[in-house]
Amino acid sequence: MARIAEGDREAFRALYDDYFDYALRTANLVTRNAEAAKDAVQEAFLRVYRHSGQYDPAKPFKPWFYCILLRECCRVIEKEKKTVPYGERLDHIGTEQRFPEAETDIYAALQALDDKYRVPFILKYLHDYSEKEIADILELNVNTLKSRLLKGREKMRKSLGGTFYGSEA
Amino acid sequence: MDRKLKERLLEESRQPDGVKEEIWNRIEARLNMENNLTQDVKIDSKGRDAFMRKIKITTGVAAAAVAAAVFFTLPAGTAFMEDVKSWFVPEKKVEVEVEGHKEQTDQELHLDEAGSYAIYYDKERYKLVQQDGKDVITTKEPLPEGYPEVSLTIEQYRDEEPAGLAEKAAEALAERYAKVRGITQVNEPVAGYRISAINGNDARSEVEVVYVTDNGGKGSYMLTLKYFLEAAEGHGARFEQMLKEFRVLEQ
Numbered sequence: 267m268a269r270i271a272e273g274d275r276e277a278f279r280a281l282y283d284d285y286f287d288y289a290l291r292t293a294n295l296v297t298r299n300a301e302a303a304k305d306a307v308q309e310a311f312l313r314v315y316r317h318s319g320q321y322d323p324a325k326p327f328k329p330w331f332y333c334i335l336l337r338e339c340c341r342v343i344e345k346e347k348k349t350v351p352y353g354e355r356l357d358h359i360g361t362e363q364r365f366p367e368a369e370t371d372i373y374a375a376l377q378a379l380d381d382k383y384r385v386p387f388i389l390k391y392l393h394d395y396s397e398k399e400i401a402d403i404l405e406l407n408v409n410t411l412k413s414r415l416l417k418g419r420e421k422m423r424k425s426l427g428g429t430f431y432g433s434e435a
Numbered sequence: 436m437d438r439k440l441k442e443r444l445l446e447e448s449r450q451p452d453g454v455k456e457e458i459w460n461r462i463e464a465r466l467n468m469e470n471n472l473t474q475d476v477k478i479d480s481k482g483r484d485a486f487m488r489k490i491k492i493t494t495g496v497a498a499a500a501v502a503a504a505v506f507f508t509l510p511a512g513t514a515f516m517e518d519v520k521s522w523f524v525p526e527k528k529v530e531v532e533v534e535g536h537k538e539q540t541d542q543e544l545h546l547d548e549a550g551s552y553a554i555y556y557d558k559e560r561y562k563l564v565q566q567d568g569k570d571v572i573t574t575k576e577p578l579p580e581g582y583p584e585v586s587l588t589i590e591q592y593r594d595e596e597p598a599g600l601a602e603k604a605a606e607a608l609a610e611r612y613a614k615v616r617g618i619t620q621v622n623e624p625v626a627g628y629r630i631s632a633i634n635g636n637d638a639r640s641e642v643e644v645v646y647v648t649d650n651g652g653k654g655s656y657m658l659t660l661k662y663f664l665e666a667a668e669g670h671g672a673r674f675e676q677m678l679k680e681f682r683v684l685e686q
Contacts, residue, residue, distance in 0.1 A: 286455050291448035308458050309638070312465055316636060373443035391437065392444045
């Protein structure tokens with residue numbers, strides 16, 4: 267990151283190579299729109315480049331990066347920029363819960379959840395992140411995150427016809 | 436079931452080949468554009484004077500050739516305009532690189548009322564209107580509320596030489612923008628001076644780029660591009676391409 271802060275494009279490309287795949291996967295799942303996902307990833311990497319000097323090397327890079335990416339996902343979804351922490355925004359931007367049809371699968375059940383439940387699940391299962399890491403990325407208290415994962419599971423279980431689908435959070 | 440959910444997420448988030456390089460190209464184009472906007476080039480007065488002499492000579496020779504052709508071939512007035520028009524095709528296809536992709540655009544010829552200059556502009560996306568004696572190329576469809584102005588304004592200053600006008604433009608930009616970067620000598624998209632200014636570092640931050648070029652006589656043209664940072668590769672790139680088609684006809 268220090269090299270990137272000095273404008274080293276090769277170092278930036280190396281970071282892009284390391285993080286691009288899962289960044290785009292995450293953005294695809296969060297935005298549910300391939301073009302919006304591309305925009306979000308593009309803007310996230312640009313932000314990383316521009317603000318690389320502000321990165322604190324004493325802290326892990328992933329939460330910093332995914333926090334930026336999720337903000338960009340939110341921005342492209344809403345087409346407006348806000349400055350409140352993403353975790354708080356999840357409380358407000360969630361749409362009405364849409365239960366899937368009877369034959370939909372576990373993925374459809376997940377994507378039917380409100381964003382505040384849906385996004386933590388994407389981070390947990392796509393990335394295998396720990397609850398602490400997810401809480402850091404979403405700027406949430408760990409207990410709040412645990413509560414959301416638990417409630418999310420209950421909602422998914424109901425939407426899937428009462429089938430228990432996984433272990434407790 | 437945890438494993439199944441992970442498998443489904445990986446399956447649903449698959450991406451087509453080429454996306455990685457497509458996005459990287461867009462990122463690089465944006466960074467290059469921003470570097471251009473913030474590049475600070477100091478020009479000493481001797482260098483500037485020598486450069487402007489070169490521009491004047493080059494432009495003067497070209498303008499003299501045009502003037503001679505007009506003088507010897509056709510009378511003045513509307514016939515003159517008709518003849519000037521005949522030098523250019525009314526429409527043509529021009530390749531433009533936008534956000535890393537090359538695309539063909541249909542461009543229409545515009546000659547100003549006095550027959551002083553010609554330019555081709557993308558008629559699919561933009562319209563050309565006259566405002567306060569200036570020609571303004573702007574979006575056909577109005578932008579959503581909250582977006583800064585997007586336009587290319589062409590304005591002639593018959594009694595102001597480019598060097599002086601560029602300095603005035605830089606001073607005027609400094610009053611309205613947080614960051615104004617020095618006067619740069621350029622050969623593209625027009626030969627003359629370039630000054631850029633930006634208000635912030637966000638997607639909708641206002642950007643203004645001013646080119647000042649010789650009008651072939653004792654005056655100048657000021658060509659002002661306005662857009663927002665996120666549109667640098669889009670509207671910005673399209674305007675820059677249009678300026679490559681800008682031709683001074685009189686003097």
